[in-house]
Amino acid sequence: MKECSREDEVLDMLQSGGRRGMEMALVEHLESCQNCAELARVVRAFRQDCEQARDNARIPSAGVVWWRASIRARADATRVVDQPMTIAQAVSAVAVVALGSALAGLAWESFPPLPPLPISLLLVLAIAVCLLVAPLALVLALVRE
Amino acid sequence: MREMTLTDLDRLSAATVEVEKTLEMDEDAFRVFYDRTARPLWAYLSRIVGPAHPVEDLLQETYYRFLRSGAVHESDDHRRRYLFRIATNLAHDAYRRRRPAVDPAQMNRATDPGDPGSAGEADRAARRVDLSRALAKLKPRQRELLWLAYAQGSSHEEIAQILGLKTGSIKLLLFRARRRLALLLGEPNKVGQ
Secondary structure (H helix, E strand, O other): OOOOOOHHHHHHHHHHOOOHHHHHHHHHHHHHOHHHHHHHHHHHHHHHHHHHHHHOOOOOOHHHHHHHHHHHHHHHHHHHHHHHHHHHHHHHHHHHHHHHHHHHHHHHHHOOOOOOOOHHHHHHHHHHHHHHHHHHHHHHHHOOO | OOOOOHHHHHHHHHHHHHHHHHOOOOHHHHHHHHHHHHHHHHHHHHHHHOOOOOHHHHHHHHHHHHHHHOOOOOOHHHHHHHHHHHHHHHHHHHHHHHOOOOOHHHHHHHOOOOOOOOHHHHHHHHHHHHHHHHHHHOOHHHHHHHHHHHHOOOOHHHHHHHHOOOHHHHHHHHHHHHHHHHHHHOOHHHHOO
16 A cells, blocks of 8 residues: 555644545545545544543642652762762772782881792782771771761 | 761752752743643553553653753753653663563553443444554554654654654654554454454
């Protein structure tokens, strides 16, 4: 089936109710044009369904929707306001750990030389210290008063 | 309950200022806008997502995202089309999350008018059930196109803005969707299967 050149006219009539004279001419066209008859059937079905859907819509009141949106926006804003503080606390904790490690390294150099230890053992010791100290520092930094 | 500190008060005050700055419109303007758009929006969502999805939740989420969008609107129509664009995107998210088979039986229950009083009402009720069953067989995009064009009377340009498609492609897509729906409406014995 091909489109009809009068389809837009038919659609306008169905959706707005055109002038009576035009309507009669289009009604005659609908009887002869399969494409426009199909369009009319579909549009009428949709308009009836739309009317029913709108009548039966169970919408909340504007006040309820506004209130819920405000509450949620306030909660989101509070999270946004708190976020820089949490990030600053985490950065501070990491800085403290890094500074402590650097000072420990400098202090280590002042000790008398020890027998050389395997590098792997040194790495394991360094990682163990970080794993123990860093979480503790983060917890202490993030605990609220 | 612990006492509020000065820090807490500052934080709440900052949050209130943030809320006032981030909502699209004030409450009075929102009420006017809501009263004009809520029923059409409800109808649109209920018909394109079907009864498997909580329409009220989608409605609330749509208005929340609209209020928080901060978009600049040229006119009231533009604001309305933007609202429906948000609703369409949320409907797509709902499909992807749940992916239920849109059950024609569920669509039938959703539109069941109960006990129609007269033969005319029974006829209209039967046509509504047929339409719901047929819509359930279509793809989501096709349902959206058809509803916006024939239930809401939106122009091709408006439909293109709402669905994020090119205006030039709407006519052909709509024609195909309509043909498919007409075939389904013309096969009452097969639609419910």
